[in-house]
Amino acid sequence: TLFPDTLTCTKASLTLSVNTNLAGGIYAWQGPGGFMSSEPNPVISAGGLYTLTLTDANGCPKTDAVFIATDTLSPVLSVSGGTISCVKSEIELTATSPTVGLLYNWYDENGLFATGAQVSVSAPGNYQVEAVAPNGCLATAVAEVAADLTPPDLSASGGALTCDHPTLALAAQSGTAGVLFLWQGPNGFESDSPNPIVSLAGQYVLKGTAPNGCVDSVTVEVTADFEAPHLQITAPEALSCARETVILDATNSDSGFDFVFFWETNDGHFSEPPTTLAPAVDQPGHYFLTIINTKNGCTASAGMEVEYDETGLAGATWSLRPPTCHGDRDGEIKIDAVTGGTPPYLYKMDGGDFGASPLFTGLSGGKHSLEIEDVNGCRLSTEIELPEGTIVLFSLTGDPADRVIQLGDSIAFHLEVNLAPDELDHIVWSPLPENCEACPDPVFKPLETTAYSLEIAAKNGCLVQTDFLVRVLRERPVFVPNAFSPNGDGVNDRLTVYGGPAVRQILRFVVFDRWGAVMFSKTGLPSGNEMAGWDGETGHQAAAPGIYSWMAEVEYIDGAKEVLSGDVMLIR
Template sequence: HPDQPGASQGGRTLYAAPCDGRLLGARVHDLRPPLQEMTLFGLVTVSGDEVRHFLNATRSLRSARYVAGVFLRHLRDVLRHGRGMRLTNGNALAARLARSLFDLDIPLWLNAPVVSLTRQGARTTGAVVHREGRDITLEARRGVVLACGGFPHDAARQQQLFPHVRRGGAHHSPAPAGNTGDGLTLGEGAGGRVDANLAHPAAWAVFSRVPRRNGSIGVYPHFIDRAKPGMIAIDSRGQRFVNESASYHDVIAAALRSAAPDGRGLYLLCDHRAIRQYGLGFVKPFPMPMGRDLRTGYLRRGRTLAELATQIGVDPAQLQATGAATYTWSPATGLSCSGCPNPIANPAATSTYTVTGTSLDGCISTSQVTVTVNPIPTVVPGANQTICSGSSAQLNASGTQNYSWTPATGLSCTNCPNPTASPVSTTVYTVTGTDANGCSDTAQITITVNPLPGVNAGQDVAICRLDEVQLLASGAVSYSWTPAVSLSCNTCENPMASPAATTIYQVTGTDANGCSSTDAVTVTLFPDAQINAGADQIICAGSSVQLNASGAVNYIWSPVTGLSCTGCPDPFASPSTDITYFVSGTDINGCNDSDFVKITVIQKEPMSFGPDQAICEGGSVQLNASGGDSYQWVPATGLNNTQISGPVATPTTTVEYTVIIKQGICFADSGKVRVEVYPLPTVHAGGDQTVLAGSSVNLFAMTTHTDNYLWSPVDDLSCSSCQSPVATPKRTTTYTVNVSNNFGCEAKDDVTIFIKCDNSQVFMANTFTPNSDGANDRFFPQGKGLSNIQRFRVFNRWGEIVFDASNIEVNNATQGWDGTFKGEPLKPDVFVYIVDATCETGEPMQIKGDISLIR
């Protein structure tokens, strides 16, 4: 307020000192950059002195050096860090606040809107924040501070509090689009009140709309340039309405008082020299170009004031007389005054006005100006339309070249022929059409906005899994529910819902006007009841166990067999056989669940310890107990395992074993099993022998602890079951003797009789007397161990065979030589004999000798 006593004539009373962005580290990139319209290559100035340096950079070497240094530092930061590190104004303030949070280890969450406040009675206890796709409840120890700014993008509150918005004027703000007054709304929900009885509901500032290259619209705040030299502020009538150097709040307050009913804005005027020296709004001073700003329409330029007035829609027909002290205009028809220098002319037809000017010296001069009156065009706005609240209608004006729609509320554009209208209530739009001559006409179109039906999906409800609930919609004529899954119908008013998980059902209701609105109801599934019947149990026949169910408030047990109670959580169970008990329960939410517990009853089964056993010394026997599931044998002497039912026993002496048999944890018994160890017989069959074929041998088994004998093979033995048989083997034979005692214990040994053959087995007489006296009358082979005589020959001294016999028997005199040759007795002499024989072993033998024949 520079017009107040003690006020500063420039700059700000208080501003944030510049801050080095590097103190935020990597989180400097979370800091929202400044408005791009207020930067020069991303650089923002901070104070009045710095602004003067930038404005004088082309006229002062000192300012040029200052600006160059700032730009070089900024360029270095952009190359190193991706953005400027010299933070100013609001960026500097936000950076220092953030650094304080980081130093105190206070987490700073971005993109985390507050959904609601949590309350206990009249107390606010925390907030629900939506972050990373889920809602998080934060509990406050002392309180909740709503530091959320104002309501720069809250259209409903602007409509309520801003007079120019209620008149259909536009309102713009450089604040982030997400700043929709949530803090005020949350405060009201907690019982607070927003005071609307203020002299000014906002801190006003002048903004211009800047078309961006991407098609969006930015805003430029005119904090400084409205008060630059050569700047004049006019309203939509072309009238100067305020001291341009006043505070920007006072400038807007005056503009609101002076605003035209059509909602058009204000204009800043200057000549070419001023804009190139100081700039104007977003347009930078020389040497920065301004051609794009002229092409986008942000900047308008005219060769004369009248041409410029036509471009911005200000009536150019204001006459301007100069050069005299007093003036007289004629004719006076259509003039706002005839004795003023600048009357406003409003002739009904083209007219030529003459002005007579008189100087202070009384000198008179005249001049003329012709005001051409062009015909008024006819604007056709289109037919009235009816829409539903929240919908839009396409307007379509015709009949002129240029159009201006008012109010701007709800319009997609105000200077196009066919804006899209989205009013929140029934609105009469006025369209002003201007033709090529600058003449205009107005027309109106009414957009009737039918209210949306008050669709109500009913109260949120919670059910148990597998249950169903009836949804209750109201407020419309027809309905459509989504999701349709788990609904009995999706187009009825009151469907039955049986969701498999917590589900938000949205219903769209349509009224008789065809307008629709939606509401939602949440069907929450209670957590599943968790009934636990307890661990399975093992009991002994005749005993009991206490069951213990949990997870519910009510219980029912079945079957009732052996239970002390069926409606309690912990009955005693005394079943006689194995049984499975089932328990069903209802939890605090009324949800049901069931579980079961198995009771195993150990019955006493018959037990057997097995019979006594007998073994021979060095033998083994398998014991055989039965009827249990665990066993213990003592002593362990000679047992291969003491904990099985059938261990193998190999004792060296007689042992009496005790076995303890257990059936589970319930039953046990013990018994004895005697294992008698009998002595093992010993036997020695004697040493091996060698004898002549045909000889006999006395065998003898030397034994101990022996009662029975058995020799084999039995051939050529005098007996097979005696201790000392006589063996007459015909060939080498191994005799085995198996001995046993009356306890069944056995032993064996063997002996080999080797048979040999030689000539000593054969006896041939050396003299015989064939005189028929019955004694020694014949000469024949005698002996033992021979199987047969293959040939027996006798030769005289001349080598003549006098006797020859084949295949004769041993010891058979009748087959011998009787001392004759060819039937005649031979005289006494000495003869030679050859005997070819076969031993009983199969070996061939030949015996030679001489025999004396005596008569």
């Protein structure tokens, strides 16, 4: 009997075994690759079908066969590496294979350090895993473990807080992509902005976290310079008539290239442009100095009041008598009292000479300059407004406004005066109006272009005069119809002469037939009176229709006379 077996990676050769009760005999083995052997138990290293022919002593052969299997397939093996970082200090290496029953051995540079399909490592390097299959065959693979422990590239800058810049932006920079910033500073300050705005001095720490989790930090300093300039003004003496200017001394204040200053006043006056820290002033009031430190923009301000010593001339009171009329020079100013100074006093008006008299006469209305000097030579100048005298103002409006009328028409005026009735003395029109003598609403009816005058007088004697012209157009419109129909219908039944207000009367109106016979004649006709005209009859009989001639003598209100003639058609 032959026994089958299997060649493996751990059993590269085996001895063919036979179980027989035959002692002795001749063995003849045959197998793959031309294998032949006469040994009872030959050693083989190749799988396949082996045949044994055993011949006994009688020369009788007996044959049997056995199949030797081969199992030398190495397992399939894979393994992955990884990267150690600041947030991942260990990498788990896992070996995988579709072959079951494998035994795993892990090797580093120092040799075997672990078994099993999974292992954790914390150092970078190459790790080899060996897988041993049940058939003893081996497979190896290498897992590469890298290390990324580089901190981020980080830089930052702070700055200085000043009065000009009470806040500033911190600046964070990094050459590492994807860095996350975190600022921390005084009073629990935190910000994840790369450029946060801060307003407190102190140390600020910038932490930068790279995508690999590695962190670095830098510290910057934010300083503060809010120191105001030193400013000191020495109080000056008071102004007086004997001390016309004083110095505002601020020379103990900060000055130099790093400082600028300026003076101001609302109610005082600098005797010269205040370009130094010790300007001169010549009027009492409030003065202010501001100094600016150009390095930090901080300012300091202070004020100083300059007073006037009232023991000098301080003021005066006076009484006024205005001029009688506007433009007159009979007004008066009398100085009643002087405040301050030492008497006796001298007085001067409008640039004249000083004199002892406090009374000034012969003045017109308006502004007058007064100057007073005391015995010590102290002077006081002021301005006095003397009211104007009475002024008579009026307005004169007329209808028609252009003051042009036709002969026979009238024109009405309206007068307005700025004086109350009890202030008026008289109103005089010349020539006199038609309706009144001194009224404010006169009516004029001139027969020719006439110049009129108006005088208005106040009770104090102030008066105003004016002249105005009324133009009279001497047009004499006279009209006689060129046809009439005396048929008793009440329309155009009579022929008469029509004239405007310039016609006084029709001295004579005569109508002739075409042979010159008088058909109608009348004298002293009123202008435009139809009932006084011709009724189309002659000798109590109706005149025949036809063309008739007429003649009219007209007298105008200015005494002028005119003879007019024409034709008229009588229609029945």
